[in-house]
Amino acid sequence: MLELLLHSSMLSPLVAVIVASIVSSIVGSFTVLRGLSTLSAAITHSSFAGASIAVICGANPLLGALAMSLGFSGITAYVSQGNERKADVIIGMIFGFSTALAVLFLSIARTYTATAWSFIVGDVLGVSLIDLCTLIIVATVTLCIVALLYDEFKFITFDIEAAEAMGLRTSLYHYLMVALIALFSVVAIKVVGIILAIVLLIAPAAAAYEFSHNLEKMLLLSILIALVSGVTGFILSIFFNVATSALIGIMTSTAYLLSLLASPKRRKCKEFIKFRRRVVKEL
Amino acid sequence: MEVEGSMNPVVSVKNLSVAYEDKLALEDITFELKEQAFLSIIGPNGSGKTTLLKALLGMVRPVTGIIRILGYEVPSERYEVRKQIGYVPQRERIDPTKPVLVKDVVLMGRIAKKGWSRRLTEKDHDVARRALEMVEMNDFWDEPYAHLSGGQQQRVLIARALATEPKLLLLDEPLSGVDAATQDVILNVLREEADRGVTVIMVTHDLNPLIEVSDYVMLLNRTIIAMGRSRDILNEYLLSRTFMRRVSVIMAGEKIVISGADHHA
CATH class of the missing domain: 3.40.50.300 (P-loop containing nucleotide triphosphate hydrolases)
Structure with a gap:
């Protein structure tokens, strides 16, 4: 089994897992802090539809996923800026509509079962060199956008109202941030699939949040948690010969649960509640 | 009128x-x-x-x-x-648990004045430090915003608005x-700004x-x-x-x- 793990064919899948872990941590941190988890789930589902249409057209599914998720991210970014209730309904509709499109196109295609399964739960062991290049290009674009606009992203994440009042074009940054989620979904669809993409996006960032009082620390910790969970899940899946995406999903979810138990923020909160109860009793 | x-x-x-x-x-x-x-x-x-x-x-x-x-x-x-414009929103609208340091918050006032993707300079840091000093919070530069009391957080938000070097301050x-002590600090700073020519x-x-x-x-x-x-x-x-x-x-x-x-x- 160790020989299999060290085989040269494992290099591309391992690099894909590492790339996905890094992108998910960075995009996920802003997603968690801005409360965009539901929106990101809708976008990852729209990438499923794009990949399915690309299969029918004989194009690269990742490029189809990229086009569709960017299109839907524009719509969701637009509606999520207005009335919250309306946005919630429209995001829910996009969720269902994009999945319906995906199922429709896959039912037309003859390769239905194998292709659909690979989009839904990922197929990291089947990553080709072209796939890997696409993932690396998408990841590089994502990291460049974040590096260039880091300060602006931090401002709108902390206080979007003041950012707008003091001259930042917050709509533009919001659209860009949602577009980053679309880019992530392209990376994730091959590695963990659309269902588990949301876990990879949210869990490491949410776990890192429990131990961080500044954004830089949260980003680094999130990358570390995602890398450890991702690579460990990958190795274990090879040893036990089970689905890689499932073990990556389980590892990242476990990391989040453990972070909740060990969280200094929550411990502090509990101590405060105990202290208040004691004071009330004494009074 | x-x-x-x-x-x-x-x-x-x-x-x-x-x-x-x-x-x-x-x-x-x-x-x-x-x-x-x-x-x-x-x-x-x-x-x-x-x-x-x-x-x-x-x-x-x-x-x-x-x-x-x-x-x-x-x-x-x-x-x-x-x-x-320097703007101070209602403090209650901001989630204080978000992971930012006091210096991050004050420097946001400088980010707003910069063009696309321009990095913050040493001068921006000096202006932000001075703004924090004006609200008597200079010792808290590296503290997490979440660790501050409500009054201290309010002072930091005012420092952020001052760091924009505004012509008009809206609060x-x-x-x-x-508390009363924080009220005094805030009002004194605002009065000083108005005396310097800023409209408040x-x-x-x-x-x-x-x-x-x-x-x-x-x-x-x-x-x-x-x-x-x-x-x-x-x-x-x-x-x-x-x-x-x-x-x-x-x-x-x-x-x-x-x-x-x-x-x-």
């Missing part, structure tokens, strides 16, 4: 009306404010105070009326205006939920501390009930009309004490 000052109006509002769906939030607001003026806007809940600030910032579209700020028309030239309830507009519900420091007071309840020098308009008749309840004004030597209006405005 016009209040005198040394130069051209910094803020000029004519016949401004703002509506949310079919409900008028502000009706026929007209006033001018010149440089080096400190205006406090007071009124009961839902009287349109925050809406007026947002209209000045171009964040809500007026139904009727003309707004000119620093020579620019709002909302059409709002981005030019916003670059010259939404900066005295809400802070503050929305507040706490009347007593502002009487000493404000140059002008606007009594607002959907429309302007009165606007002028504090001592000229803070009387029982106008305050009772504004708050739609009985308000007592007690003269204590040089001081005016108001009771009955400290209901959240």
Whole structure:
């Protein structure tokens, strides 16, 4: 089994897992802090539809996923800026509509079962060199956008109202941030699939949040948690010969649960509640 | 209504009306404010105070009326205006658990003034440090924002607005939920800024501390009930009309004490 793990064919899948872990941590941190988890789930589902249409057209599914998720991210970014209730309904509709499109196109295609399964739960062991290049290009674009606009992203994440009042074009940054989620979904669809993409996006960032009082620390910790969970899940899946995406999903979810138990923020909160109860009793 | 000052109006509002769906939030607001003026806007809940600030910032579209700020028309030239404004939102609207340090928050005031993707310089850090010093929070530069008390967080938000080196400062309830010591620090800083030539507009519900420091007071309840020098308009008749309840004004030597209006405005 160790020989299999060290085989040269494992290099591309391992690099894909590492790339996905890094992108998910960075995009996920802003997603968690801005409360965009539901929106990101809708976008990852729209990438499923794009990949399915690309299969029918004989194009690269990742490029189809990229086009569709960017299109839907524009719509969701637009509606999520207005009335919250309306946005919630429209995001829910996009969720269902994009999945319906995906199922429709896959039912037309003859390769239905194998292709659909690979989009839904990922197929990291089947990553080709072209796939890997696409993932690396998408990841590089994502990291460049974040590096260039880091300060602006931090401002709108902390206080979007003041950012707008003091001259930042917050709509533009919001659209860009949602577009980053679309880019992530392209990376994730091959590695963990659309269902588990949301876990990879949210869990490491949410776990890192429990131990961080500044954004830089949260980003680094999130990358570390995602890398450890991702690579460990990958190795274990090879040893036990089970689905890689499932073990990556389980590892990242476990990391989040453990972070909740060990969280200094929550411990502090509990101590405060105990202290208040004691004071009330004494009074 | 016009209040005198040394130069051209910094803020000029004519016949401004703002509506949310079919409900008028502000009706026929007209006033001018010149440089080096400190205006406090007071009124009961839902009287349109925050809406007026947002209209000045171009964040809500007026139904009727003309707004000119620093020579620019709002909302059409709002981005030019916003670059010259320091804004302090209501503290309660910000999630204090977000992972940022005090220096991150104050430096946000500098980010707003920069172009796309331009990095912060040493000068930006110096300006931010000075702003934090003005609100007596310089020892907290590297502290997490989440670890501060409500009053300290309020001071940091004011430092962020000062770090923009604004010509116009807009503050939404900066005295809400802070202790007397913090109130003094905030009001002293705002007074100093006004004396340096910055125009200050503050929305507040706490009347007593502002009487000493404000140059002008606007009594607002959907429309302007009165606007002028504090001592000229803070009387029982106008305050009772504004708050739609009985308000007592007690003269204590040089001081005016108001009771009955400290209901959240």
